Amino acid sequence: MGAGFKAITSGTVTSPQGFLGGAVEASIKSPDKLDLAVLCSEKPCVAAGVFTANLIKSAPVLLSKKHLKGGRAQAIVVNSGCANACTGDSGMADAVEMTSLVADKLGLSTKDVLVASTGVIGVPLPMDKIRTCIQRIVPAKDGGHKLARAIMTTDTFPKEIAMAVETKMGRFTIGGVAKGAGMIHPNMATLLVFLTTDAVVDAYFLKSALRRAVADSFNMITIDGDTSPSDTVVILANGLAGTPIINQSNGKLFGAALDEVCRYLAKCIARDGEGATKLIEVAIESALSEAQARLAARTIASSALFKAAMYGNDPNWGRIVAALGRSGAKVSEKKLEVYLNGVCVMKQGSPVPFDEPKMRHGLDDKEVSVRLCLNLGRGKAVAWGCDLSEEYVTINSAYTS
Amino acid sequence: MGAGFKAITSGTVTSPQGFLGGAVEASIKSPDKLDLAVLCSEKPCVAAGVFTANLIKSAPVLLSKKHLKGGRAQAIVVNSGCANACTGDSGMADAVEMTSLVADKLGLSTKDVLVASTGVIGVPLPMDKIRTCIQRIVPAKDGGHKLARAIMTTDTFPKEIAMAVETKMGRFTIGGVAKGAGMIHPNMATLLVFLTTDAVVDAYFLKSALRRAVADSFNMITIDGDTSPSDTVVILANGLAGTPIINQSNGKLFGAALDEVCRYLAKCIARDGEGATKLIEVAIESALSEAQARLAARTIASSALFKAAMYGNDPNWGRIVAALGRSGAKVSEKKLEVYLNGVCVMKQGSPVPFDEPKMRHGLDDKEVSVRLCLNLGRGKAVAWGCDLSEEYVTINSAYTS
Numbered sequence: 001m002g003a004g005f006k007a008i009t010s011g012t013v014t015s016p017q018g019f020l021g022g023a024v025e026a027s028i029k030s031p032d033k034l035d036l037a038v039l040c041s042e043k044p045c046v047a048a049g050v051f052t053a054n055l056i057k058s059a060p061v062l063l064s065k066k067h068l069k070g071g072r073a074q075a076i077v078v079n080s081g082c083a084n085a086c087t088g089d090s091g092m093a094d095a096v097e098m099t100s101l102v103a104d105k106l107g108l109s110t111k112d113v114l115v116a117s118t119g120v121i122g123v124p125l126p127m128d129k130i131r132t133c134i135q136r137i138v139p140a141k142d143g144g145h146k147l148a149r150a151i152m153t154t155d156t157f158p159k160e161i162a163m164a165v166e167t168k169m170g171r172f173t174i175g176g177v178a179k180g181a182g183m184i185h186p187n188m189a190t191l192l193v194f195l196t197t198d199a200v201v202d203a204y205f206l207k208s209a210l211r212r213a214v215a216d217s218f219n220m221i222t223i224d225g226d227t228s229p230s231d232t233v234v235i236l237a238n239g240l241a242g243t244p245i246i247n248q249s250n251g252k253l254f255g256a257a258l259d260e261v262c263r264y265l266a267k268c269i270a271r272d273g274e275g276a277t278k279l280i281e282v283a284i285e286s287a288l289s290e291a292q293a294r295l296a297a298r299t300i301a302s303s304a305l306f307k308a309a310m311y312g313n314d315p316n317w318g319r320i321v322a323a324l325g326r327s328g329a330k331v332s333e334k335k336l337e338v339y340l341n342g343v344c345v346m347k348q349g350s351p352v353p354f355d356e357p358k359m360r361h362g363l364d365d366k367e368v369s370v371r372l373c374l375n376l377g378r379g380k381a382v383a384w385g386c387d388l389s390e391e392y393v394t395i396n397s398a399y400t401s
Numbered sequence: 402m403g404a405g406f407k408a409i410t411s412g413t414v415t416s417p418q419g420f421l422g423g424a425v426e427a428s429i430k431s432p433d434k435l436d437l438a439v440l441c442s443e444k445p446c447v448a449a450g451v452f453t454a455n456l457i458k459s460a461p462v463l464l465s466k467k468h469l470k471g472g473r474a475q476a477i478v479v480n481s482g483c484a485n486a487c488t489g490d491s492g493m494a495d496a497v498e499m500t501s502l503v504a505d506k507l508g509l510s511t512k513d514v515l516v517a518s519t520g521v522i523g524v525p526l527p528m529d530k531i532r533t534c535i536q537r538i539v540p541a542k543d544g545g546h547k548l549a550r551a552i553m554t555t556d557t558f559p560k561e562i563a564m565a566v567e568t569k570m571g572r573f574t575i576g577g578v579a580k581g582a583g584m585i586h587p588n589m590a591t592l593l594v595f596l597t598t599d600a601v602v603d604a605y606f607l608k609s610a611l612r613r614a615v616a617d618s619f620n621m622i623t624i625d626g627d628t629s630p631s632d633t634v635v636i637l638a639n640g641l642a643g644t645p646i647i648n649q650s651n652g653k654l655f656g657a658a659l660d661e662v663c664r665y666l667a668k669c670i671a672r673d674g675e676g677a678t679k680l681i682e683v684a685i686e687s688a689l690s691e692a693q694a695r696l697a698a699r700t701i702a703s704s705a706l707f708k709a710a711m712y713g714n715d716p717n718w719g720r721i722v723a724a725l726g727r728s729g730a731k732v733s734e735k736k737l738e739v740y741l742n743g744v745c746v747m748k749q750g751s752p753v754p755f756d757e758p759k760m761r762h763g764l765d766d767k768e769v770s771v772r773l774c775l776n777l778g779r780g781k782a783v784a785w786g787c788d789l790s791e792e793y794v795t796i797n798s799a800y801t802s
Contacts, residue, residue, distance in 0.1 A: 312798025351525075
């Protein structure tokens with residue numbers, strides 16, 4: 001393999017050198033499911049994070065932001081089944097205790113441990129269970145897959161990847177794991193994403209590469225328009241690959257590989273939206289600006305009416321155009337072109353006839369693409385979402401019970 | 402009855418003096434349903450309108466805005482089953498022809514006729530049917546109820562009201578009719594609303610009274626977050642009650658009665674949201690400003706997760722707080738109080754225990770109320786929405802077919 005990157009078969013968040021993972025059943029989510037996990041590195045890591053823009057932030061988000069201030073970390077403790085959000089001062093005390101339990105167990109300083117919780121809001125963590133079960137976690141090299149399952153809530157499949165990167169300076173690996181499913185809407189970050197690498201990375205560059213990767217991946221997906229108070233994306237770089245330090249001047253390939261890892265995980269989250277039967281890609285071209293292209297792409301991908309039509313394989317493109325018109329992006333109806341699965345359905349403000357039975361057949365697939373040419377400027381963006389099925393409502397009308 | 406106002410039994414948009422309505426089955430929507438209607442006044446009217454903020458505007462919206470520039474109108478022609486939006490130049494020609502067909506029939510000038518269309522986007526109007534059937538419409542005093550049915554699409558009940566107003570200056574009546582159900586989200590106005598009055602009203606005052614009434618009613622409802630390109634609210638005042646002219650200085654009671662008519666119709670629309678089983682009222686108190694209170698109320702009422710929880714009678718108040726936190730309104734978690742059906746469930750950033758079976762029983766009602774005290778300032782607002790059921794998806798995954 002020359003300079004470049006490719007996905008590792010069965011790759012996971014512990015694929016990069018020196019990363020270990022472990023998970024146990026702690027009966028937080030339900031009696032027989034993995035729901036408490038630890039991800040750690042054998043060596044201290046350069047670390048960066050991106051967190052929710054929701055003004056209501058969970059205790060784990062507030063604490064992890066604080067611990068990340070120094071730009072380093074070595075472990076993350078995470079549970080599913082309870083978000084530890086809107087839980088007041090005792091919720092913060094519980095988050096602090098989780099980090100100190102893991103710090104004691106692994107012989108680390110508390111401030112090198114991050115914490116993340118996902119699940120129901122407004123319910124206290126069952127700390128008695130957590131205190132006991134955390135001791136049973138045995139972080140191991142092959143523990144990434146267990147961790148990927150332990151952070152799932154209504155997700156139907158684990159979301160993980162690892163990318164082998166070959167550069168002139170040597171080889172390294174980037175791994176990643178994510179959970180999604182509900183309360184997913186682009187705003188800084190989305191629920192839980194942990195990224196790891198054994199590359200040697202400059203702290204400042206790591207932060208900027210993460211922000212850029214998140215902007216084009218997790219910030220461009222939507223499932224239900226609801227931004228979670230728990231959104232967390234963290235990357236840990238332990239440097240065990242022994243490459244020269246990667247920074248702004250030589251980090252192009254690292255950035256591209258990180259982008260690819262984030263885009264892969266983001267698309268997994270969109271595809272596995274609660275009740276979803278298909279992934280929808282919305283591409284906007286020739287908008288007045290990139291910001292307007294992003295706005296338009298995300299608004300269309302969020303439209304309940306468009307999502308329901310896609311579920312029914314209904315080429316009701318009027319809903320795409322209606323969502324575009326309310327997005328805030330500048331639109332000239334006379335210049336607009338709309339393509340559904342590659343077929344032009346509207347041009348210069350008027351409908352273009354198409355073969356409807358053939359179109360319906362094409363929409364009955366696992367992936368659907370929408371492309372709009374605004375013909376106003378050079379801004380472009382891609383957003384990912386999913387269709388809206390009855391199952392979404394069924395799942396969410398009985399979540400806490 | 403002293404000075405004040407009260408609803409008229411079986412009141413409708415033709416209850417005010419001199420207003421006539423009529424509707425026929427034109428097979429635009431389906432073969433056996435009323436779908437083409439005319440509302441007209443015996444006398445020219447002072448008129449005002451509020452239209453969609455969507456940048457994609459239907460031909461009828463563009464034409465009616467143009468016709469309303471002079472502040473007068475005498476008739477409205479309306480169809481359901483086809484929105485005549487995204488239909489290019491031929492769509493505009495069709496809208497113009499609809500107004501001239503009615504102008505010829507009633508002996509009016511074309512510019513005194515407004516037009517509104519609701520239904521599928523991107524499909525041309527069946528003008529052959531419209532040309533023939535428009536001649537069969539016989540506007541009559543008792544035609545308001547037929548008109549209310551003719552403008553329905555996925556609405557399950559007609560939405561109409563008339564209010565008798567008694568002032569020191571004399572009596573007059575305000576009538577109104579609305580359709581809603583889908584593509585409903587607060588932004589200037591919502592789908593079709595026609596208001597009538599026999600009061601003598603100053604044109605400038607009529608416009609400002611309408612804007613204020615719309616701001617607190619139609620602009621505060623949401624069904625699915627999608628703003629329609631066809632949103633239209635029009636008021637016609639024909640002056641037949643013979644009262645002294647109502648203006649800014651003496652129009653308080655007129656304004657209050659108009660507010661009540663609009664609020665009633667807006668709540669009808671929210672209650673009859675596609676697939677809805679209940680009306681949800683979200684009241685925000687002590688926000689930093691009125692604008693922030695509006696933003697918070699509408700964001701919560703739009704949250705798919707909160708709406709799905711309400712459908713399942715699930716007191717999952719964390720979703721209310723999560724929506725508040727992403728709304729853009731300033732929030733201090735430590736000051737926040739949340740009430741569900743009058744019961745405090747969160748105070749000062751911490752959960753407050755409540756009787757869950759009793760709460761679930763209370764949520765299983767036709768109306769649910771949410772109240773949040775932000776304890777930051779004096780801004781307040783109320784928004785109305787509905788729950789999200791599997792039926793919403795079923796309706797919208799097979800709308801055009």
